[in-house]
Amino acid sequence: MLPFGHLSVSYLSGTIFKKAPIPALLMGGILPDIDFLFINYPFFNHIHRLWTHNFLFILLAAVIIGGLFNQPYRFKAISGLFIGGLLHLVIDACMDANPTNGIGVPFLWPFDSTCFSPFNLLKLSDSTSGWNDKIAMIKLSLYGLLYEIPLYIAALLVFVQKREKRIRTAAPPQ
Ligand SMILES: [Zn+2]
Numbered sequence: 373m374l375p376f377g378h379l380s381v382s383y384l385s386g387t388i389f390k391k392a393p394i395p396a397l398l399m400g401g402i403l404p405d406i407d408f409l410f411i412n413y414p415f416f417n418h419i420h421r422l423w424t425h426n427f428l429f430i431l432l433a434a435v436i437i438g439g440l441f442n443q444p445y446r447f448k449a450i451s452g453l454f455i456g457g458l459l460h461l462v463i464d465a466c467m468d469a470n471p472t473n474g475i476g477v478p479f480l481w482p483f484d485s486t487c488f489s490p491f492n493l494l495k496l497s498d499s500t501s502g503w504n505d506k507i508a509m510i511k512l513s514l515y516g517l518l519y520e521i522p523l524y525i526a527a528l529l530v531f532v533q534k535r536e537k538r539i540r541t542a543a544p545p546q
Pocket residue numbers: 404405425460464
């Protein structure tokens with residue numbers, strides 16, 4: 373899923389997890405893909421969806437980043453970051469076009485490297501290069517837009533609805 377897709381899911385999850393701050397959900401939702409910082413290194417395909425796509429990483433990241441906030445915001449920030457990260461992992465487990473580094477997500481890494489995927493919505497790439505052929509991988513990721521565009525629209529509708537509600541609440545009585 374592209375970053376905007378993960379951000380849309382995180383934003384929409386704020387309608388369910390109402391106590392989790394939206395910025396924390398959004399940050400948690402894109403944090404696992406921080407491994408893209410290494411995209412230009414030859415080892416990237418091997419480590420992508422490994423070091424940063426597991427329970428341990430999202431828990432540590434949530435505690436470290438959320439821990440920077442003072443009480444009473446600390447617990448809410450940690451929860452939001454963790455929920456956002458968890459949603460990212462679940463989505464990636466169901467949307468994986470690259471079979472060269474395993475299908476799905478190794479939730480239990482570093483204790484167990486087995487990738488878990490309950491089902492896969494994406495067509496698998498025929499390429500054996502994985503992310504070493506960036507253009508092919510990006511093209512393949514674009515098929516995921518079929519699933520992502522409705523999420524973009526839903527997130528936009530919720531955003532507009534919340535904005536109108538805020539404006540109505542802030543408007544002085546007539
Ligand atoms: Zn990811």
